[in-house]
Amino acid sequence: MAFFFSNTFHLPWTGPARIILTGFVGPLSASLYAVVLLRLAARVPAGHALFVAVTAVPAWALAATAAASWSVRFDEADMNQGFSWFGSSMLLFMIPGWMAGTACLAVPLYSLLASRRSLPLRVTQAVLLAVPMAVMLGALMVMPPMAGTLGAKLLLIVALRQGMPAARPSVGSSRAVPRQVVAPNRRTVGGAALALLVVGLACAVFALTGSTWAPMVTDSTHAMNLGLAYGAFASIPLLLLAGRALAARLGPITRWSVLLGCTAMAVQGTAQLLGAGHTLQWNGILVAATLMGFAMALPLGRWVAGGRFTRIAVVALMGLAASVVGLPLVMMSTFLAPIGSAVLLVLAWRAGNAGQPRLSS
Known part of the structure; x- marks a missing residue:
């Protein structure tokens, strides 16, 4: 790595x-x-x-x-x-x-x-x-x-937990989460998810075809950079919504994961605005990937057995290892964000249907 x-x-x-x-x-x-x-x-x-x-x-x-x-x-x-x-x-x-x-x-x-x-x-x-x-x-x-680092961290977690009875983190029922989180604000979540879906699709289309119809771009590479930048910025409110939906399941650590994820998207968008060939673009993408890796690793820290120092050290190693996953996530965020928006939209719709009273025959 x-x-x-x-x-x-x-x-x-x-x-x-x-x-x-x-x-x-x-x-x-x-x-x-x-x-x-x-x-x-x-x-x-x-x-x-x-x-x-x-x-x-x-x-x-x-x-x-x-x-x-x-x-x-x-x-x-x-x-x-x-x-x-x-x-x-x-x-x-x-x-x-x-x-x-x-x-x-x-x-x-x-x-x-x-x-x-x-x-x-x-x-x-x-x-x-x-x-x-x-x-x-x-x-x-x-x-x-970096591919082997994920398996290595899994072995590390297993080794720490072996022979050490760890209390299972209290989590809510998986069936109740969508209704508890999403259902009370289903209209807000659904409307925001629909808007983000439209914006995300527009950014993806601009990244792929913007050079053929947008006078503001000079070539396909410029269009791709702009589309990726706008899509990264548009992913920030999506992460905020997703964090709200996962807060009941993952606990207070979710807010820090969301903060790191949003920072990663901001850095990724800024790096893409710098343009291809800029000396700082790749460095910015790597920073964004590392931040996204830590955003994914923080909730997993509750499964690490050991003292405070051990947990902090293992989560730090997990964050570095998860950067291999964070790299494609931040680089493809423009094309992945519409999928996440669609998932939230479906969850909001299902929560709305579940909350409606059934009509008796």
């Missing part, structure tokens, strides 16, 4: 460093921590846990080598100077890595399956589940370096 959220991401040495960290060190550590948690919970026997720990090393080493081979082949294709043996050997590394990963996953899956099943059936089911899981985990490894 440090490589991505800084200008060092494009330096030559960051490519190998990213593959080593996100393709081998990170996944191997996560695999070892996961099997330790399963072992501490007595879900897998000691022999199976040791097998997973040993098999994970060649599995992730081969997967990282396959990713490096693919990266080299990609660069060689850009230079159009032919392919080296390493760039042409991706399958040579990927297939045995896939086999090792399947074996690594099949053993704990075998232990987790119900013991009432027969031995051949449990083995078959474990292998059939492990084959696609190995592919998916290997594919996640070659994605941007």
